[in-house]
Structures are given as C-alpha cells and as structure tokens.
Amino acid sequence: MQATLNNEDIMRIKLVSKFFKGFADYSRICIFESLMEGEKTVTEIVDFTGFSQSKISNHLKCLRESDLVNVRQDGKYIYYSIYDERIKLILNTAREIIENVSEEKYNCMKY
Amino acid sequence: MQATLNNEDIMRIKLVSKFFKGFADYSRICIFESLMEGEKTVTEIVDFTGFSQSKISNHLKCLRESDLVNVRQDGKYIYYSIYDERIKLILNTAREIIENVSEEKYNCMKY
DNA sequence: CAATGATATCATAATATCATGTTATCTCCT
DNA sequence: AGGAGATAACATGATATTATGATATCATTG
Numbered sequence: 100m101q102a103t104l105n106n107e108d109i110m111r112i113k114l115v116s117k118f119f120k121g122f123a124d125y126s127r128i129c130i131f132e133s134l135m136e137g138e139k140t141v142t143e144i145v146d147f148t149g150f151s152q153s154k155i156s157n158h159l160k161c162l163r164e165s166d167l168v169n170v171r172q173d174g175k176y177i178y179y180s181i182y183d184e185r186i187k188l189i190l191n192t193a194r195e196i197i198e199n200v201s202e203e204k205y206n207c208m209k210y
Numbered sequence: 211m212q213a214t215l216n217n218e219d220i221m222r223i224k225l226v227s228k229f230f231k232g233f234a235d236y237s238r239i240c241i242f243e244s245l246m247e248g249e250k251t252v253t254e255i256v257d258f259t260g261f262s263q264s265k266i267s268n269h270l271k272c273l274r275e276s277d278l279v280n281v282r283q284d285g286k287y288i289y290y291s292i293y294d295e296r297i298k299l300i301l302n303t304a305r306e307i308i309e310n311v312s313e314e315k316y317n318c319m320k321y
Numbered sequence: 322c323a324a325t326g327a328t329a330t331c332a333t334a335a336t337a338t339c340a341t342g343t344t345a346t347c348t349c350c351t
Numbered sequence: 352a353g354g355a356g357a358t359a360a361c362a363t364g365a366t367a368t369t370a371t372g373a374t375a376t377c378a379t380t381g
Contacts, residue, residue: 102257102258103257103258103260104240104243104258104259104260105260107215107349108243110313111292111305111308112236112239112240112243113236114308114311114313114315114316115233115239115301115304115305115308116233116234116235116236116238116239116320117315117316117317118304118307118308118316118331119230119233119234119239119304120218120234120316120319120368121316121319122227122230122234123218123227123228123230123231123233123234124227124368125223125224125227126368126369126370126381127227128223128226128227128230129223129271130303131252132219132223132247137295140327140328141328141329142327142328143305143327143329145214146213146214147213148214148215149214149215150370151370151371152327152328152329153328153329153330153367153370153371154370154371154372154374155328155372156328157329157330157331157332158231158369158371159329160318160330161319161320162320164318165316165318165319166311166315166316173336174378174379175326175327175328175377175378175379176378177327177328177329185303185306185307186307188303189300189303189304189341190226192299192300192303193226193229193230193300194226195296196229196296197222197225197226197229197296198332200225200277201285202221202224204226204228204276205215205226205228205229205231205232205276205339206228206274207272207275208228208231208232208270208272208276208338209288210341231338235338235339237339237340248362251357251358252357252359253356253357253358262340262341263342263357263358263359264340264341264342264343264344264359264360265339265340266358267344267358267359267360268340268359268360269339270350270358270359271360285349286347286348286349286356286357286358287348287358288357288358288359289379299380305367310343319367319368320367320368320369
C-alpha cells in the first residue's frame with residue numbers, strides 16, 4: 100500500500116465525503132423514507148413527513164442536484180423517487196447496522 | 211403503506227441520519243481510507259493523511275464512540291481498524307457511485 | 322385571463338460542526 | 352523515578368449547515 104494520499108485519492112475522498120452529506124440530515128432521511136416504496140409528489144412527501152413545503156423543497160433541491168433522487172413532471176405534479184438501487188442499498192445497510200443500537204449512539208457527532 | 215411516520219420510524223430515522231454524519235466529513239473519510247487495507251496506529255494514520263495528531267485523535271474519538279472503528283491497544287501503540295464489513299460495503303458502494311461524477315457534484319450541500 | 326393549487330427560490334437568523342493550539346495522560350525505557 | 356514518544360481531551364474561534372417565513376413561478380381549471 101502507498102505511504103500517503105495522492106491527488107487522485109484526495110479528489111475521490113472529497114467526493115465521497117460530500118456524497119454522504121446528502122444522507123447526514125434527519126429531514127433528508129425522512130424524505131428517503133417517504134420514497135422507499137416508490138415515487139411521491141412533493142405534497143405527498145410534505146404530508147407524509149409533516150414538514151413545511153419550503154423545507155421539503157429546499158432539501159429536494161440538493162438531493163436532485165446530487166443525483167440522489169429522480170424527478171418526473173406530470174402536469175402540475177412533480178414526482179420524486181430514489182435515484183437507484185445502490186442508494187437504497189446504502190440506506191438499507193445503514194438501517195441494518197443501527198438496528199440494535201441505543202438511542203444515544205452517534206451523539207458524539209460533534210464530531 | 212402507512213400515511214405518516216410513527217414514533218418508531220422517527221427514532222430509526224434519527225439514528226440513520228446521525229450514523230451518516232460519521233461519513234460526511236473529509237477528514238474522517240481520509241481516516242477510513244487509511245484503514246481500508248487493515249489496521250493502523252494513530253501515528254501511521256497521521257503520517258498517511260498528513261493531518262495533525264490532534265485532529266486525527268478528535269475524529270477517531272467520534273468514530274470509536276459510534277462503533278465505526280475498532281480499537282486495540284498494544285503497549286503504547288493503539289491500533290484502529292474499520293469496524294465491520296458492512297461499513298466497508300457502504301464506503302465501497304459510495305466509491306462506485308461517485309466514480310464517474312464531476313468534481314462539482316454534491317457542492318449543493320448547503321443543503 | 323384571473324384564481325388556485327403545486328412547487329421552487331431566496332434572505333436571514335439560529336445552530337451545529339470543524340480546525341487549531343494547548344495541555345493532560347499513559348506507557349515504555351533507562 | 353524521570354524523560355520521551357504516543358495518544359487523548361478540552362476550549363475557542365471560524366465556518367458551514369439548517370429552519371423559517373416571505374415571495375415568486377408555473378400549470379390547471381373555471
């Protein structure tokens with residue numbers, strides 16, 4: 100194994116860490132949860148989560164720009180869905196890992 | 211499917227989002243990268259990444275408390291390693307997803 | 322072509338996260 | 352016991368992220 104990180108590594112690592120920021124927020128995981136079983140309109144996500152339309156829309160914007168969700172317009176409705184199976188795999192693996200974990204775990208994030 | 215999130219969902223989602231915070235930082239992904247091929251001492255991680263000992267130690271603390279890494283002491287050396295295969299699966303899946311992605315992707319994280 | 326419902330955007334204040342420097346602790350060696 | 356190397360802890364300032372409320376846009380329907 101190499102002794103230090105090279106430029107290519109650094110670029111990849113930057114992308115990976117930013118990629119995970121998409122998942123590191125309670126509201127956004129709620130959105131993913133809403134979409135686990137298929138596409139939904141913004142209003143449906145709003146109703147499902149109980150969050151404000153503004154908040155949902157702001158988060159959808161970043162999920163969309165990050166290619167974590169797909170968008171499809173049908174008239175005045177806009178349908179969102181989870182981008183692909185690998186995103187679901189990541190979410191389900193996380194779900195599996197936290198299954199038997201106490202409520203306080205991960206609170207040390209500070210940092 | 212249920213119409214809204216129940217208490218159990220909310221608890222699970224909180225854990226999942228906090229879980230991902232462990233991965234949503236450049237320095238911490240550098241640490242994971244250091245450990246991809248096996249355990250390393252703190253000093254080895256410091257040398258590999260080029261970060262200060264203080265910084266590495268702070269991040270290791272949270273990775274440890276989150277059970278994202280294992281710790282093993284041998285005399286004055288402390289060896290860290292990636293907690294389990296599922297953590298590696300998540301990291302490798304992310305790596306695969308970002309493979310053909312432009313450098314600016316995910317910069318929308320604000321939010 | 323207004324009114325309405327659906328969705329997106331933007332600015333700001335509140336909050337969380339991170340880097341850094343300093344100090345403390347622990348273990349080995351002599 | 353005391354010095355040196357390895358690691359952890361802590362406080363503070365800097366920066367990034369998030370929630371909120373207000374406003375704008377767009378598509379449908381009457």
